[in-house]
Amino acid sequence: MQFNDKVPIYYQIKNVVYYQIITGQLAPGEQLPAVRQVAVNLTVNVNTAQRALSEMVTEGVLESRRGRGNFVTQDRAKITALRHRVIDETVNRLVKQLRALTLSDPEILRAVNGSITKEES
Amino acid sequence: MQFNDKVPIYYQIKNVVYYQIITGQLAPGEQLPAVRQVAVNLTVNVNTAQRALSEMVTEGVLESRRGRGNFVTQDRAKITALRHRVIDETVNRLVKQLRALTLSDPEILRAVNGSITKEES
Amino acid sequence: MQFNDKVPIYYQIKNVVYYQIITGQLAPGEQLPAVRQVAVNLTVNVNTAQRALSEMVTEGVLESRRGRGNFVTQDRAKITALRHRVIDETVNRLVKQLRALTLSDPEILRAVNGSITKEES
Amino acid sequence: MQFNDKVPIYYQIKNVVYYQIITGQLAPGEQLPAVRQVAVNLTVNVNTAQRALSEMVTEGVLESRRGRGNFVTQDRAKITALRHRVIDETVNRLVKQLRALTLSDPEILRAVNGSITKEES
DNA sequence: GTGGTCTAGACCACC
DNA sequence: GTGGTCTAGACCACC
Numbered sequence: 001m002q003f004n005d006k007v008p009i010y011y012q013i014k015n016v017v018y019y020q021i022i023t024g025q026l027a028p029g030e031q032l033p034a035v036r037q038v039a040v041n042l043t044v045n046v047n048t049a050q051r052a053l054s055e056m057v058t059e060g061v062l063e064s065r066r067g068r069g070n071f072v073t074q075d076r077a078k079i080t081a082l083r084h085r086v087i088d089e090t091v092n093r094l095v096k097q098l099r100a101l102t103l104s105d106p107e108i109l110r111a112v113n114g115s116i117t118k119e120e121s
Numbered sequence: 122m123q124f125n126d127k128v129p130i131y132y133q134i135k136n137v138v139y140y141q142i143i144t145g146q147l148a149p150g151e152q153l154p155a156v157r158q159v160a161v162n163l164t165v166n167v168n169t170a171q172r173a174l175s176e177m178v179t180e181g182v183l184e185s186r187r188g189r190g191n192f193v194t195q196d197r198a199k200i201t202a203l204r205h206r207v208i209d210e211t212v213n214r215l216v217k218q219l220r221a222l223t224l225s226d227p228e229i230l231r232a233v234n235g236s237i238t239k240e241e242s
Numbered sequence: 243m244q245f246n247d248k249v250p251i252y253y254q255i256k257n258v259v260y261y262q263i264i265t266g267q268l269a270p271g272e273q274l275p276a277v278r279q280v281a282v283n284l285t286v287n288v289n290t291a292q293r294a295l296s297e298m299v300t301e302g303v304l305e306s307r308r309g310r311g312n313f314v315t316q317d318r319a320k321i322t323a324l325r326h327r328v329i330d331e332t333v334n335r336l337v338k339q340l341r342a343l344t345l346s347d348p349e350i351l352r353a354v355n356g357s358i359t360k361e362e363s
Numbered sequence: 364m365q366f367n368d369k370v371p372i373y374y375q376i377k378n379v380v381y382y383q384i385i386t387g388q389l390a391p392g393e394q395l396p397a398v399r400q401v402a403v404n405l406t407v408n409v410n411t412a413q414r415a416l417s418e419m420v421t422e423g424v425l426e427s428r429r430g431r432g433n434f435v436t437q438d439r440a441k442i443t444a445l446r447h448r449v450i451d452e453t454v455n456r457l458v459k460q461l462r463a464l465t466l467s468d469p470e471i472l473r474a475v476n477g478s479i480t481k482e483e484s
Numbered sequence: 485g486t487g488g489t490c491t492a493g494a495c496c497a498c499c
Numbered sequence: 500g501t502g503g504t505c506t507a508g509a510c511c512a513c514c
Contacts, residue, residue, distance in 0.1 A: 022222055087222055091236045094215040101143055101208055105237045112233045115212045116226045127497080129504060156487065166506045171488075188486045188513035248512080250489060264464055277502065287491045292503075309498035309501045329464055333478045336457040343385055343450055347479045354475050357454040358468045486514075492507090499501075 009044060013052035015086075021061065021072055022083045032062070032070040130165060134173035136207075142182065142193055143204045153183070153191045251286060255294035257328075263303065263314055264325045274304070274312045372407060376415035378449075384424065384435055385446045395425070395433040 020026040032053070033041065039049040053070055056062040060078050063071045073079065098108045141147040153174070154162065160170040174191050177183040181199050184192045194200065219229045262268040274295070275283065281291040295312050298304040302320050305313045315321065340350045383389040395416070396404065402412040416433055419425040423441050426434050436442065461471045 019221065083222065087219065087224065087232055088236070090215065090218055090222070091232045094211065095233065095236045097211055098208065100140065101204065101211070103208065108237060109230075109233065111208055111212045112216065112230060115209070115216045116229060131504080155485085168507085169505060172504090175488080185487065186513095187488080190486060248489095252489080261463065276500085289492085290490060293489090296503080306502065307498095308503080311501060325464065329461065329466065329474055330478070332457065332460055332464070333474045336453065337475065337478045339453055340450065342382065343446065343453070345450065350479060351472070351475065353450055353454045354458065354472060357451070357458045358471060487512090489509100489511080491509080494504100494506080496504080497502090 010048050010052040010055070013038075013042060013044065013049060014056060017052070017056060018061070018082060018086050021079060022086060026072050028072055028076060028079060029074045030072045032072070034069060131169050131173040131176070134159075134163065134165070134170060135177060138173070138177060139182070139203060139207050142200060143207060147193050149193050149197060149200060150195045151193050153193070155190060252290050252294040252297070255280075255284065255286070255291060256298060259294070259298060260303070260324060260328050263321060264328060268314050270314050270318060270321060271316045272314050274314070276311060373411050373415040373418070376401075376405060376407065376412060377419060380415070380419060381424070381445060381449050384442060385449060389435050391435050391439060391442060392437045393435045395435070397432060 017026070017032075026032070032038070035049050035053060036046055038044075038053070039046040042049065053062060054064075057064045057070065059082075060075070061073055061082055063073055065071065095108060098111065103111065138147070138153075147153070153159065156171050156174055157167055159165075159174070160167040163170065174183060175185070178185045178191070180203075181196070182194055182203055184194055186192065216229060219232065224232065259268070259274075268274070274280065277292050277295055278288055280286075280295070281288040284291065295304060296306070299306045299312070301324075302317070303315055303324055305315055307313065337350060340353065345353065380389070380395075389395070395401065398412050398416060399409055401407075401416070402409040405412065416425060417427075420427045420433065422445075423438070424436055424445055426436055428434065458471060461474065466474065
C-alpha cells in the first residue's frame with residue numbers, strides 16, 4: 001500500500017505559472033514578481049522558486065533579463081506550444097487513470113462526453 | 122498565486138483503497154491490514170488511518186467487524202457504485218482543468234480522442 | 243449481564259443538536275457556538291465536539307463556512323428529513339424494548355394509546 | 364447546551380435485572396450471583412451493586428436471605444406488577460420524547476403503528 | 485490480537 | 500477570530 005505521489009514542489013510551481021500564462025493572467029512580455037517574492041507568496045524556499053523559474057527559462061517560456069527580472073516570452077508560438085503540451089499531459093494523465101479504473105476506450109469517451117453534456121460540471 | 126494541493130492525508134488514503142477495491146487488488150470480503158499496520162505502512166498516525174477507514178465504513182465500502190478487522194464489502198452493487206463515483210469525480214476534475222486551459226467542449230473531446238488513439242500513452 | 247450504554251459522546255452531542263434543530267431552538271441558518279465553545283460548554287475535548295459537528299456537516303444538517311463558523315442548514319427539506327429520521331429511530335428503539343419485555347404488537351399499541359390518553363404523562 | 368443525562372449506575376443495574384426477571388432469564392426463586400460477583404461482572408463498585416440489589420429487595424422484587432444470598436421473588440403477582448411498571452415507564456418516556464419532537468398524539472400513534480407494521484424493525 | 489473513542493496539544497488556512 | 504487536520508498517547512470493548 002503506497003500513496004504519497006510526491007509531485008516535487010518546483011514542478012507544482014511551474015504548473016501554476018503555466019496556467020497563468022496559458023489563461024492570459026500573465027500576458028506575453030509581462031514581468032513576473034521577483035524570485036524572492038514568489039518564494040514568499042508560496043511559502044517556499046527561494047532555491048525551489050529559482051529552480052522552477054530557471055527551468056521555464058530553459059524551456060523558452062520565460063525570458064530572464066539580467067538584473068531586470070523574469071518575463072513571459074513575447075513569442076506567441078511558444079505559448080501556443082506550451083498550451084498544447086500542458087493539455088496533452090493533462091489528458092494523458094486522465095486517460096491513464098481511467099484505464100487504471102478498468103475503463104475501456106469507448107467507455108472513456110462516453111464518460112467524458114457525459115461530463116461535458118451535464119450542465120453542472 | 123496559490124498552489125498547495127492540500128488534499129488531506131486521510132482523503133488520499135481513501136483514494137488508494139478505492140483504487141485497490143475497484144481494480145480488484147482488494148477482493149470483495151477481503152480483510153484489510155490492521156489499522157495500526159496501515160498507519161505504519163503509510164508512515165501516518167493511527168488516528169489518520171482510522172479516520173480514512175471509518176469514513177469508508179460509513180460509506181458502506183468497508184465493513185468493520187469489531188475486534189476482527191476491516192473488510193471490503195461483499196456487496197458488488199456498492200463496489201460498482203463506488204467505481205462510478207470515482208470515475209465521475211476523475212472525469213469531472215479533468216474537464217474542469219481543461220476548461221480552465223480555455224479548451225472548448227469539442228476541443229476537449231478531440232483531445233481525449235487523440236490521446237486514446239495514440240498507442241504510446 | 244451487560245449494561246454500559248456506551249453511547250459515544252460525539253453521538254450524544256449530535257442528538258442534542260438534532261433536538262435543538264428539530265424543535266426550532268436552533269433556527270435554519272442560525273450560527274452555532276464555535277467548536278471550542280461547544281467543547282467548553284459540554285466539558286468535552288475540542289476534537290470530540292469537532293467530530294460531532296463535522297459529521298453533521300457531512301449529513302448536510304449543518305453547513306461549515308471556513309473561518310466563519312458552523313450554521314444550521316437553510317434547507318427546510320433537510321430539517322424535515324432529519325426530524326423523520328430521529329422520530330423513526332426513537333420509535334424503533336422503543337418498539338424493540340417493548341418487544342424485549344415480551345409485549346405483543348397489539349399490547350404495544352394499547353400501551354402507547356394508554357400513555358397518550360392519560361393526562362399526567 | 365446541556366447533555367450528560369447521567370442516569371445513575373445503580374439505576375442502570377436495576378434495569379438490567381428487571382429485564383432479566385421480566386423476560387424469565389432470571390426465574391422466580393432463582394438465586395442471583397453474589398453481590399461481589401455482580402460488581403466484578405459489571406466492573407462496578409461493590410457499594411453500587413449493593414445499592415441496586417437492596418433497593419430491589421425493598422421493592423419486593425428480590426428477597427434477601429441472610430447469609431444465603433439474593434433471590435428473585437416467588438410471588439408472580441409482584442413480577443407481573445414489575446413488568447407493568449417497567450412498561451409504563453418505557454412508554455411514558457417515549458411519548459415524552461416524541462412530544463418533544465413536536466409530534467401530536469395521532470402522529471405518535473401512527474408512527475408506532477408504522478414501526479410495528481414494518482417487518483425489519 | 486482487533487477496532488473505537490477520547491484527550492491534549494499543535495499547526496494550518498481562511499477571515 | 501473561525502474551522503480542519505494531524506500527531507501522540509491512552510484506555511476500552513470484543514475476540
